[in-house]
Amino acid sequence: MSEIRPFANAPEIHLNPRFALMGLGALFLLVGVYSGIYQVPAESVAVVQRFGGYLKTETPGLHIKLPWGIDQVTEVEILRQQKLEFGFGTRGATNPYQYADSNNQEEEKTMVTGDLNTAMVEWVVQYHISDPVAYVFNFREPVPTLRDLSQAVMREVVGDRTVDEVLTIGRQEMETRCAERLRELVAALNMGVRIDQIQLGNINPPDDVKSSFNDVNRAKQEKESSINAASGNYNQIIPKARGEAEQKIKGAEGYAAKRINEAEGDAARFKSVLAEYLKAPDVTKKRLYLETMSEVLSQVPGKIILDDKASSFLPLMNLRQATPQTTPAPATR
Incomplete structure (x- = not known):
């Protein structure tokens, strides 16, 4: 039997070492370029470290760094709360x-x-x-x-x-x-x-203990509510009483001032009359008499004034005759 060899008819592949090195170099360069480009978001900044030490701080946008771990970038959100x-x-x-x-x-x-x-x-x-x-x-x-x-x-x-x-x-x-x-x-x-x-x-x-605390707080709230209600009544009644007392005091002071002014006015009037009386006693006395009688007699209805020398007052009685009443005529049929 003949020996069967797999892929006996497959063509042989010969790799050119030069092309292989160029391919590896291109891949290495592509990875380096890709890892050397980074983007910083709008609300962040990038702290760049080179060999672990601080290098610079980059603002938002597209930037380039040294690849293969030489430069390391740490994004820090500074605009976000x-x-x-x-x-x-x-x-x-x-x-x-x-x-x-x-x-x-x-x-x-x-x-x-x-x-x-x-x-x-x-x-x-x-x-x-x-x-x-x-x-x-x-x-x-x-x-x-x-x-x-x-x-x-x-x-x-x-x-x-x-x-x-x-x-x-x-x-x-x-x-x-x-x-x-x-x-x-x-x-x-x-x-x-x-x-x-x-x-x-x-x-x-x-x-x-939450239920016990709630009971205590409820009692405190009721206490505060009662105190507030009492304070409200106090603030309503006390100012009203003070206002009424102040009103009565002002009224009494006004009445006292009125009485004092009237008394002072009467006293001043009496002094002025006295001064005139001292100047002419008869004239003042007669004037006071006439003024007093004028005030008194004006209040008396149906008065008749006679001269003391008049012999009789009968002729004067007809001065005040009653007005005759008209008798209505009898109705005619």
Whole structure:
């Protein structure tokens, strides 16, 4: 039997070493050109490192770098506001460090207040990168470090306040204090980020005592409502009483002023009459008599004045005769 050899009739391929080297060189050059071109997004800048050291910062657009790992580019989003969530998590976040996993969320929001009570505090830290070079070089993991600092600051602030302040009236003051303290730490560590604001979310007591806390808060609200109602009645009644008292005082003062002015006027009139009387007693006396009689007699109806020398007043009786009444004529049939 004859031996069967596979591909016995296949043509032999001879590789030219020169062409092979040129092909490898072209491929190497193509890979280098492709890896040497990069694009920076509009909201970011690129921190370029050469052999691990800082070289430059590139603005958004198309740029070229040395390939094969000589230059390394780190994109940093400086125009985008980022946030860190504590105690809860919003799904779909692009930042892997935006929130902790579900197992750690319960732990990070459980805090002890200054009066040794427990509160469940949720909050959000909003920040943006202000110095990309410091952000890249000063910390190996800047975002996890910022999360740890935020938790430390919040626990410090909550630990300085009572549970009533944390749950009710102290929210705004806590947000302000936490933001100030975190800005101080970030600036001291030169992390390259700027804290925009801190917003507190849900603050609740633990589930075991939540109903008791709700009863206490309800009682406090009823107390405040009663105090406000009493204050409203007080503000309504007291000003009214004060106004009425002021009105009566003003009325009494006006009446007193009127009586004083009348008395002073009468006294001045009497003095003027007295002065005239002293000048001509008979004339003044007669004038006063006539004026007085004029006032008195004008009030008396049906009066007749006679001369003391008249012998009789009978002829004068006909001066006031009654008007005769007309008798109606009898009706005719």
